Amino acid sequence: MNSKKRILLVNPPHTAIGSRIPKEQLPPLGLLSVGGPLIDAGFEVSLLDAEFGPMTVAAVIDRIAAHAPDVLMLGHSGSTSAHDTIMRIAEGVKLACPGLPIVYGGVYPTYHWEDILRGYPQIDYIVRGEGERTTTELMLAWSRGADLAQVDGIALRRDGLPLATAPAEMIRNLDDYRVGWELIDHNRYSYWGGMRAVVVQFSRGCPYLCSYCGQRGFWTQWRHRDPVQFAKELARLHRDHGVQLINFADELPTGSRKAWLAFLEALIAENVNLTLVGSTRxxxxxxxxDILHLYKKAGVIRFLLGIESYDEAxxxxxxxxxxxxxxxxxxxxxxxxxxxxxxxxxxxxxxxxxxxxxxxxxxxxxxxxxxxxxxxxxxxxxxxxxxxxxxxxxxxxxxxxxxxxxxxxxxxxxxxxxxxxxxxxxxxxxxxxxxxxxxxxxxxxxxxxxxxxxxxxxxxxxxxxxxxxxxxxxxxxxxxxxxxxxxxxxxxxxxxxxxxxxRTIPLRASKTKGPDPAEQNPALRT
Missing domain, CATH: 3.30.750.200 (Transcription Regulator spoIIAA)
Structure with a gap:
């Protein structure tokens, strides 16, 4: 058993202009998505959102040291532009807490894993690709002292050299893993001019082949959640936590007309006053x-459209x-x-x-x-x-x-x-x-x-x-x-x-008890 190993998720302060100027804060969906499965697997999980303030790097390091977790996990949706800040935090943490394992995940480390493991000794493990399954499997294997090289979808060092394990299989059923909404205080997060807000994903990936897109390949293939269950989750967030604004992080939430229409109809049936913003093609x-009136009725107020260029060529x-x-x-x-x-x-x-x-x-x-x-x-x-x-x-x-x-x-x-x-x-x-x-x-x-x-x-x-x-x-x-x-x-x-x-044998982290060597398979993926 893991004896309630304590995991701290850290959302670092971000330097991007878009993060600093609005003076409003959205919750870090990626870390919350990792946190839910870890909680369900029996770990004690906390979140430090250093975007509030924003906190200085020194203050973040002090808070991590004071929390004294068993494992530290770092990641940010900004990925490339957040990398330098994450490395400075990790370096300071290793000085303050030398034996603390540090796990790094996101789009940038997924691809730059070898450079990071060669150049930044403060990073111990990198999660490549989706984090829900892989991170849980990594922690289950780590907590019982198993060989981490058997966990698919990670990178680590062996004999001082970077090693990537076999790629993880993408999550086919996105509803298998839940978002750890309990890790945040919804009162602190807002968008669109003070409206209580969350970030969500109805789908992942995109079937189109835009050559410059840094997200398409990361998600590997377009998939979507169950439309009715997703609508129910948004309605619960509104009724239980007063959420007013839903910000879609999807590259293409409308990718399937059938699934998107089912979601719109289900959300309309929930009869909740939500405002929806997102991106689409x-x-x-x-x-x-012919169904844009349903977009409006469900609460869609803005879509970001990737025009990119006026030139057909x-x-x-x-x-x-x-x-x-x-x-x-x-x-x-x-x-x-x-x-x-x-x-x-x-x-x-x-x-x-x-x-x-x-x-x-x-x-x-x-x-x-x-x-x-x-x-x-x-x-x-x-x-x-x-x-x-x-x-x-x-x-x-x-x-x-x-x-x-x-x-x-x-x-x-x-x-x-x-x-x-x-x-x-x-x-x-x-x-x-x-x-x-x-x-x-x-x-x-x-x-x-x-x-x-x-x-x-x-x-x-x-x-x-x-x-x-x-x-x-x-x-x-x-x-x-x-x-x-x-x-x-x-x-x-x-x-x-x-x-x-x-996969031939479906594997899922237990949602009823902590990790048990007699029951858990160490080969989980992201």
Whole structure:
């Protein structure tokens, strides 16, 4: 038995502009998803959310030492940009608590496991891929002194050298593992202008092959939860904890029309006053033109749409799988049904010129989205896109700023200051144009007006912060460092982090008692 081994989950303070500016906090879904199965397996689990404050690294280390857990687990949805902070926390913890095992999980360590285990002795174990099953199996094996190299889906050291065990099989039934909502105080988390909020996943993965996406391969294959049970869970969160806002973390919650429709109908039947925000593809909105009234009735108030580029050739190059006509039609359809559209637009896919930025602005004005989010291309080493730009120059070598809101790759024909000028000018023109202002002031739907006003207030603070940071922080330097020399060779061959095949013998962590060597199988996966 594990004698109630104490596990501390830590959500580190994040440096990303988007995390610092809104002054609202969303719960760390990834850590909560790991925490639920660990609790059900008999471990004593606590969460330290260092985003509140945010806490300094020194304060986080002090809190961990005072808690004195048996195992420390670190991870963050920001992944790449959070890596440096996590390493500094782990290093300090190892000095304060030398014998404390440290487990690290997330997208970035899933692929960079070998570099981390070679360069950061403070990390003991890395969980690769989904965490619910693998983390539980790792802790069950560790608690009884079993050979951890038999646990699929992890990386560790053997004889001082990095070793990856066999890939874990992805979780086929997402309802097999529950979110550990009891680990948080719901009163502390809000979004969308003070609404009590949670982050959820109806589905994982995406069937499309966008070459730059850092998430698709991590989840390996698109799957969804039981629509009715998922709706019941959201209703319970509303009734038992006063949750008002549901933020979907899915890449594609609408991937199956049948499943999404079943969810909408089940949530409507629950008769709870929830507001839903999330991301989806424009093609799914066009596909669902006849049921968008159900989106609205269920509480959907905004969908983020990955427009990425106005150029059909570029959309094909990055394997987006959409068309500009779908993009425009989706925005019109959402507006007709009182649902906000946020268009994300990525600069830097190619060596753009001033004329390209001017054309981008004209096309965005024609699309007429309610909200705009301008992003900089951020090439992840495990994506196919990485190989296409590996010889471009890196102008931001601080990985903490690889958060999509900082320029990472050089654009040969436009200097960084002018790229910033174009991006900030496009944002102002799009958000301050007469149509947008009128929707804020005179929109018929109060929920739409609220969403427009909240985003405008938050966006204004982010906009000013980005300008000041560029002017007064360390400047981007002319660099001879290519992307390949900065990160190393492409890892795209290992893009799919887990196995798709069905296992012959289903294994699940016990939900009724702690780990028992006579009952538990040590070969669990994520």
């Amino acid at each position: 424009t093609g799914d909105i066009v596909r669902d033109a 570029m959309l094909q190059t990055i394997r987006k799988g959409t068309t500009t006509s779908d993009d425009q039609q989706a925005i019109r359809l959402l507006r007709q049904h009182g649902i906000l559209s946020m268009a994300t637009y990525v600069v830097g896919f190619e060596e753009e010129t001033d004329a390209d930025y001017w054309r981008s602005l004209k096309h965005l004005l024609r699309y007429d989205p309610d909200q705009i989010q301008m992003l900089y291309v951020t090439p992840h080493r495990w994506t196919p896109y990485f190989e296409t730009v590996e010889n471009r120059k890196v102008i931001e070598t601080d990985s903490a700023k690889w958060d999509y809101k900082h320029q990472v790759l050089a654009t040969a024909r436009v200097p960084p200051w002018r790229v910033l000028l174009w991006v900030k000018a496009i944002e102002v023109i799009m958000q301050a144009r007469p149509k947008a202002i009128l929707r804020i002031l005179l929109g018929k739907d109060q929920h739409v007006r609220h969403g427009m006003r909240w985003y405008t207030r938050m966006g204004r603070r982010v906009w000013i912060h980005e300008i000041l940071e560029f002017l007064f922080s360390a400047r981007l330097k002319k660099s001879t460092l290519t992307l390949r020399s900065f990160w190393g060779a492409s890892l795209a061959a290992n893009e799919e982090s887990m196995l798709k095949r069905k």
